[in-house]
Amino acid sequence: MVMVAAATALTACGGQAKGDLLQQIKDAGVIRVAQTQANPPWNFLENGKPAGYDVDVANELAKRLGIKKVEFVASNFQSFIAGVQAGRFDAVIAGQTITDERKKQVDFSRPYQVNGISIFVGSTSSIGGVADLEGRKVAVTAGTTQAAFAEKSIPGAEIKTYENATLGLTEVGRGRADAALVSRFQGAFLAQKNGLAVKPAGPLLESEVNGISFAKGSTAFKAAVDKALGDMIADGTLTAISKKWLGGLDMAEQLKGV
Known part of the structure; x- marks a missing residue:
């Protein structure tokens, strides 16, 4: 009992x-x-x-x-x-x-x-796809599938993790990161809402x-x-x-x- x-x-x-x-x-x-x-x-x-x-x-x-x-x-x-x-x-x-x-x-x-992962880069950047990210500083949100993709698929990149996508995109807009991996819908929304000097580059990486x-x-x-x-x-x-x-x-x- x-x-x-x-x-x-x-x-x-x-x-x-x-x-x-x-x-x-x-x-x-x-x-x-x-x-x-x-x-x-x-x-x-x-x-x-x-x-x-x-x-x-x-x-x-x-x-x-x-x-x-x-x-x-x-x-x-x-x-x-x-x-x-x-x-x-x-x-x-x-x-x-x-x-x-x-x-x-x-x-x-x-x-x-x-959803789908996109590369977002600075508005004047010439980066056009994953191949251009080797050895670059890439911003991701901690714990996401975007972070896992970056670790697995971008050789030699310096992966910089942030609490949310806004912080990562802001770093790209300020030139402190070369690119960010973010949802295409989310990145476009945040860029417009916050006046960030970023743009999507290349096709969707993953759905x-x-x-x-x-x-x-x-x-x-x-x-x-x-x-x-x-x-x-x-x-x-x-x-x-x-x-x-x-x-x-x-x-x-x-x-x-x-």
Whole structure:
């Protein structure tokens, strides 16, 4: 009896029971969603409040799951997986790329957005592609797939890591880095918003498929989230959200065939 009670107590203290995340969130009446809050146009702070594509997706998702409140938690790509595993938040809705390595540690929803890596350089730079980056200073956001790409695919480069893409692009604009690897949509948005003297160079380096991550074994939660996302795609809600934030891009169209 004592052993059973102890095990029960440990489960309660340890956070989410496998497969029961949906019910726990509904009982609490709030879903805790991790985002960087520094990754526009996906998620960022506007007048001190969370805004962007990911924020609107999170709010709509909670509404469709019957959850009254979304609590946005500031985190970063390096901490997302550990935070989910430790129960510091319930889900990550922050443009997290679905990879085989990450799938060993957390579960993912069906894709809700696609993205692509671009090289951004100074407005007068002659850099035209990856081959021109060898031995150069390249800015990336720590913990992202862009950082992994740079380490793997740019020989001899000096990789400079930053907390977010704004900082990396600013370094390029000021001439303290030769290039930055950033989402094409995000880089264009940030350059315009902040008046940065940067431009995209060459074709997309990689396409990324992004999902919502949460604790492994959360089968009921995954089924509910996947259904809600599917409904949002089918009824035009995701199209409206994406056109609002992504310069007229229809994300539902981009997701076809993914």
